[in-house]
Amino acid sequence: MESVDLIVKADYVLTMSQDLAVIEGGAIAIKGSKIVAVDTASQILQNYSSSKMINGEGKVAFPGLVNTHTHAAMVYFRGLSDDLPLKVWLEEHIWPAEAKWLSPEFVSDAVELACLEMLKAGITAYADMYFFGDAVAQSTKKIGMRAVVGSGVVDFPSATGNNADDYLANADRFIRKWKGDDLIVPSIADHSAYACSPETLKKSKALADRYDVMLQIHLSETEWEVNEMLSRHGRRPAAHLDSLGLLDEHLIAAHCVWLEPDEIELLAKSKTNVSHCIESNLKLASGIAPVVKMLQAGVRVSFGTDGAASNNDLSILSEMSTAAKVHKAVSGDPTALTAKQAMLMATRHGAEALGLGSLCGSLAAGKAADIVLAELNRPHLIPLYDMYSHMVYSMTAADIDTVLIGGRVLLEHRTLASGNEDDIVAKAVQWSKKIKEVHSHS
Numbered sequence: 001m002e003s004v005d006l007i008v009k010a011d012y013v014l015t016m017s018q019d020l021a022v023i024e025g026g027a028i029a030i031k032g033s034k035i036v037a038v039d040t041a042s043q044i045l046q047n048y049s050s051s052k053m054i055n056g057e058g059k060v061a062f063p064g065l066v067n068t069h070t071h072a073a074m075v076y077f078r079g080l081s082d083d084l085p086l087k088v089w090l091e092e093h094i095w096p097a098e099a100k101w102l103s104p105e106f107v108s109d110a111v112e113l114a115c116l117e118m119l120k121a122g123i124t125a126y127a128d129m130y131f132f133g134d135a136v137a138q139s140t141k142k143i144g145m146r147a148v149v150g151s152g153v154v155d156f157p158s159a160t161g162n163n164a165d166d167y168l169a170n171a172d173r174f175i176r177k178w179k180g181d182d183l184i185v186p187s188i189a190d191h192s193a194y195a196c197s198p199e200t201l202k203k204s205k206a207l208a209d210r211y212d213v214m215l216q217i218h219l220s221e222t223e224w225e226v227n228e229m230l231s232r233h234g235r236r237p238a239a240h241l242d243s244l245g246l247l248d249e250h251l252i253a254a255h256c257v258w259l260e261p262d263e264i265e266l267l268a269k270s271k272t273n274v275s276h277c278i279e280s281n282l283k284l285a286s287g288i289a290p291v292v293k294m295l296q297a298g299v300r301v302s303f304g305t306d307g308a309a310s311n312n313d314l315s316i317l318s319e320m321s322t323a324a325k326v327h328k329a330v331s332g333d334p335t336a337l338t339a340k341q342a343m344l345m346a347t348r349h350g351a352e353a354l355g356l357g358s359l360c361g362s363l364a365a366g367k368a369a370d371i372v373l374a375e376l377n378r379p380h381l382i383p384l385y386d387m388y389s390h391m392v393y394s395m396t397a398a399d400i401d402t403v404l405i406g407g408r409v410l411l412e413h414r415t416l417a418s419g420n421e422d423d424i425v426a427k428a429v430q431w432s433k434k435i436k437e438v439h440s441h442s
Contacts, residue, residue, distance in 0.1 A: 129216050151187070
């Protein structure tokens with residue numbers, strides 16, 4: 001028998017590997033940060049021994065969920081301004097709040113809260129697009145989560161720079177500092193084609209290529225953006241990015257709501273990754289992305305929560321549920337986005353979109369032990385006939401019990417094992433009092 005560090009058992013194991021197998025009475029053997037084997041518990045216990053065991057009775061084990069687009073630190077602006085169109089919401093409320101509050105300390109504290117919330121929702125990896133990348137990276141690493149952290153680039157002054165060259169210099173520094181880290185993957189985050197000139201976009205792409213890192217961008221989020229790009233450049237956003245050489249498998253394009261059929265083809269052909277943020281798009285009335293058409297065309301689509309200021313939570317479970325139902329309704333086809341498809345988008349396809357496909361996204365030998373255990377003995381999860389249906393249509397973040405990342409237990413019985421939950425919440429309350437005081441007078 002081979003000795004391993006940990007054996008995780010569960011009533012059901014969703015592998016999310018090629019055959020989408022569901023193992024009843026399954027177990028996962030873990031050595032160091034990696035999975036050694038996934039099989040039935042009887043097979044695993046025959047071949048492996050460990051002094052540490054997670055029983056997982058009455059639970060389902062599945063790969064950590066992946067959030068491919070968010071602005072983690074905006075969790076401190078949750079509910080600050082709601083029920084407004086995107087342009088008004090951004091220009092009159094969010095940007096002024098950011099101008100007032102953004103600092104490394106603010107971002108650092110806010111990201112801890114966001115990571116706590118995501119972990120409790122079964123998310124083990126996320127892509128972030130914001131400013132003060134070092135603060136985002138440090139807080140994420142402190143908690144123990146994986147993240148592709150984007151160093152923000154725009155053409156106008158903000159708390160982290162005066163112009164595009166400043167932001168690109170920041171990005172260069174940030175990438176060199178974090179490249180090769182075991183949890184943090186540096187990237188470049190261009191806000192959008194309307195907030196970055198063609199010159200800035202080309203420079204960002206050159207920098208991303210030089211260091212072989214991902215590029216993140218908001219794309220065709222609103223009708224206003226499409227019209228703006230048409231009037232400025234005579235092209236729709238996707239064609240504009242294509243003309244600048246940005247569309248490829250190293251790009252994560254968030255939203256992609258306003259796409260024409262030829263643009264969908266463009267994204268498919270270039271292997272561009274799309275992050276579908278349905279709850280934020282619905283709440284801001286930005287529209288509904290043509291996800292079913294994208295999937296049919298072969299575009300890799302995953303799920304993002306967007307920031308908690310426009311969502312207002314960071315739960316991929318609820319994104320899956322909303323998306324699977326809305327796309328059925330708008331297409332008039334109840335088979336349009338199946339539970340299995342949604343689950344794939346939230347796990348393996350999300351990991352692949354972030355360039356982490358060889359590391360996580362499915363439970364298989366050789367992959368990182370990023371594993372979530374969720375409670376099944378709950379009134380809303382009984383009876384159980386189909387595990388995929390349960391995950392997408394019935395499960396909520398409150399059902400998540402245990403989370404491991406790289407074989408390390410970060411959440412145990414819903415309690416943070418890698419930090420002090422009370423401190424994180426207390427800091428959030430302190431910040432919110434200050435923000436409320438100023439905001440209510442403005």
